[in-house]
Amino acid sequence: MSIPPPPVPPQPQEPQGPYQQGQFPQPPYGQPPYPQGPYGAQGPHAQPYPYQPWGQGYSPYNRPAPVNGLSVASLVLGILCCVPAAGLLLGLIALGQIRRTGERGRGMAVTGSVLSSLGIALWLLTLATGGVSDFWDGFKDAAKDNGSAYTLAKGECFDVPGGSLEGFTYDVDKLPCEGRHDGEVFAAFTMGGYPSFPGDAKVSQVAETRCYALRYTYAMDSWAVPVDVDVYYLTPTRQSWRLGDRDVTCVFGNTDETAGLTGSLRNDGRSLNAHQLAYLRAVNLGNVALDGQPAVSPGEDLRANTAWAGRVSDAFTKEAGLLRQHVWPADAKSPVSAVAKEVDSLGKQWAQVAAATDADGFYAAYGPITVEESPRRSVTARKALGLATTPPATDDPGAQEGGTGGGSDVEV
Template sequence: MSIPPPPGPHQPQGPYQPSPPYPQGPFAPPPYGAGQGGPSYGGQPGGPWGAPPYQPWAQGYTPFNRPAPVNGLAIASLVLGVLCCLPGVGLVLGLVALRQIRRRGERGTGLAVGGAVLSGIGLLLWVLFFVSGGASEFWQGFKEGARDRSSISLVKGECFNAPGGALDGETDGVDKVPCARAHDGEVFASFRLAGRGYPGEEKVAGLADERCWSLRDGYAMDGWAVPGDVDVYYLTPSGGSWAAGDREVTCAFGSTEEGGRLTGSLRNDETVLDADQVAYLKAAHVLNAALETAPGTEDGGDELPGRKQWAGRVAAALGEQARMLRAHHWPARARRQVADLAADLDTARAQWAKAARAEDADAFQDRYATALGLIDPGRGVAVRRALGLATVPPGGDDGAGTSVQV
């Protein structure tokens, strides 16, 4: 009799030996017959009987929960809505952002809604601002402010002090002071420039210089009463103030000396002079205007035809000055002096007329030298003294020495 070996893991089993029992539990494989070819898990061939069924991970799967991105247009809409600078743009961006959020599954719905609402409110306020005329009032105030800063709001006859005492370069403002006190400048005229586009700093300065010099005699009719260190200055619009509507040029007298100040008003016109003084000065200005037309170097001042034409203008001015002096009814204290001056002017006119007819340069120079001596400023001192005007001629002239007021 044989004794079979005890059962164990290496014990061979016969064809009729029953299989070991399946484990019990949640991961027990189904019995054969549930599928073809043995157990299967998730549609895949079955593995060991103890392996649980599973679904393979899809591509790109991550075990961490990554949040959806925030829509950038929603952020931009909220920023523009808060700033209220471009409300129309902020409203459009907010609406576009809402569409993108729904389509892409992004975050930022609250931002887009908030930006659209704030931008809508801002747009409504802008519309009300323009409809009610607030924009027009604001722009007008801006232009007036710019004009005030540029033209300094000075009027004819006012005196002022400039920052640092300098009447050149740029300035943001001046201090008005009584003319009786020491001051840096005195306004004698103002005018407006024409044009839409800014002509440029150089062109504006050229126009201001030419016009201010032509206006100075209307304020200070007696050039002898103006100190020799006084010159013409002007305040002009800048490019920025021009864009705001400023076109005003302010002409002023100021000292040419470093640190120099003016004291008292230089005004001597019809408002402060009597009728006899005004009549004499107007006659004297006729000659001065002609003398100032002397041809310069750039105009061919050394050419004989131009100099002869100028001599002819001076001769005509001398005749007109004598006529104006004789036409006025002078007070007894000045009649003889005015008659003597008119006779001197007739003599000078004849000599200037000869210079205008000179045959050559040498003849012109001889007659010109004689003619110039006949309009010596000293010849008018007697009349000035009789009329109560300044009797000391100006100390010099910055031109060619031809601007002589008698």
């Protein structure tokens, strides 16, 4: 047998190495099986250095396929169960991509899809059993001491960032009512009867109607409320509604944001005597009814306005009866009797307004009412009872022209 000569550096015109093609694994993607040597030839003997890093496209082992990124995202969302619908969607997309590209991650995509499906089922079960409301209650309890707008209670005073009670807010700073503050909570209620979010406009409409009526349960003597104080409200948003938020918080605030409020506006059974309470409960019946005035004129919706006039008539009639039933102190008996007589007359006139068959008839019946109102009679009775004696200013002097009735404190 012959001894082969020692190897010599290959020449450029000899591209093949000393081994036949196919003896060693062929690299993928059509790359040369070995790195280029300093002379341009290929082969394990072409390199003059003892070690050479593997070049791109070739390694001593088969390179694994990459992992599909969407499968990882689906698994993460499925485990966290924070956005189950997104986890399920990403898992299904990932499975389709893996079938087409051969990428890895099928197990993660399947697991993420299954966990996300369970998450969706859990959310649906929670909604059906009221669990979201329980979660929301737990959230409010946890946030009670952290200055959250969701935890304000009746009688509490607070500041808001920027000092404005309009727009969106979450954080509040609770303060003693004796000092300067932006708002004072006078009532709260829960919106019911809506299976889904009714929209911002409807929420605001309900909040305004209820809050204006509820103010008389907290500040019963409306004449004692400063003229620059108005009603504001904190309402659920579309996002908080999904978590079970149905609470509306009614707030007193100053129309001048830079002025704020000083001292509490509360005057109710805590500070009023029995005669004062009896008088205010009676006269506030008419005030609440007047606050229910429709937002449209009689020319636009006659039926809504005549129905409102009927409610006002009934309220004044009931008010007159309550004023006559109570046993008043001697110095208040005569002036309160005069108020009851005039309120009874107003009830009859409002009944004529309610009977109007067209807009002209509505205005014709309504006109004499504002002429006959006489706050002086109320001032006399209030003075005898120790209540505020300065009538509140009319917010809209021209409102009578549109059939909107002379103010919300027409106890005469």
